[in-house]
Amino acid sequence: MANTGLNGPYKLDADTISKVVTKTSAGAYALGKSNSNGGLTVHRIGRSDGDVADRLGDYIGQYAEFKFDYFSSAKAAFEKECNLYHDFNPPDNDIHPDRPDGTELKCPRCKALD
Numbered sequence: 001m002a003n004t005g006l007n008g009p010y011k012l013d014a015d016t017i018s019k020v021v022t023k024t025s026a027g028a029y030a031l032g033k034s035n036s037n038g039g040l041t042v043h044r045i046g047r048s049d050g051d052v053a054d055r056l057g058d059y060i061g062q063y064a065e066f067k068f069d070y071f072s073s074a075k076a077a078f079e080k081e082c083n084l085y086h087d088f089n090p091p092d093n094d095i096h097p098d099r100p101d102g103t104e105l106k107c108p109r110c111k112a113l114d
Contacts, residue, residue, distance in 0.1 A: 002087040004030050005080075008067030009040045017056050025070040027052025028080040030088070031063035040067050044092040047081040049074035049100050074100040082107045 010016050012031065021027075029052060032043040043063060048055035052068055059066070071077040081097045084090075086109045096112040099105040106113050 004040065004042065004067050004084060004088075006030055006067035006069045009034055009065040010067070012056065012060055012063050012066045014057065014060060017053050017060075021053035021056065021068060023070055024051050024053070026050060026072070026074050026077040027055075027068050027070045028077045028084065029056055029066050029068040030084060030090075031059055031066050031092075032090075033064040040065060042084070042088040042090050044090050045081055045084040045088065045097075046093075047071075047074075047077040047097070049077060052077075075103070075105060078105055079108050082109055086110065 010020050026049050028047040030040060030042045030045050032041045035041045056066055071080060078100055085093060085097055099113055
């Protein structure tokens with residue numbers, strides 16, 4: 001099984017987000033629930049190009065737990081999101097991740113955005 005390389009898992013609630021996601025930054029995340037191996041069964045992946053904490057808040061009540069990490073740019077967060085999408089094929093992601101607004105970035109793994 002692939003490893004997300006993200007921090008967590010953490011409970012997905014407002015208190016936990018405010019305690020562990022302390023920077024306003026681009027970031028990528030995985031949402032799901034803990035499994036018997038102590039990891040996260042990934043149901044959805046995503047990213048924020050500017051404030052990962054704010055984006056995680058959109059999913060409170062929909063998923064039990066999250067993993068995340070900060071990235072230095074929207075490009076880096078997008079590339080991580082694409083790699084997570086291809087590694088985990090999360091069931092709640094209906095389509096390939098979209099590139100950041102105003103860019104022509106391509107997925108590092110496939111030709112979906114060519």
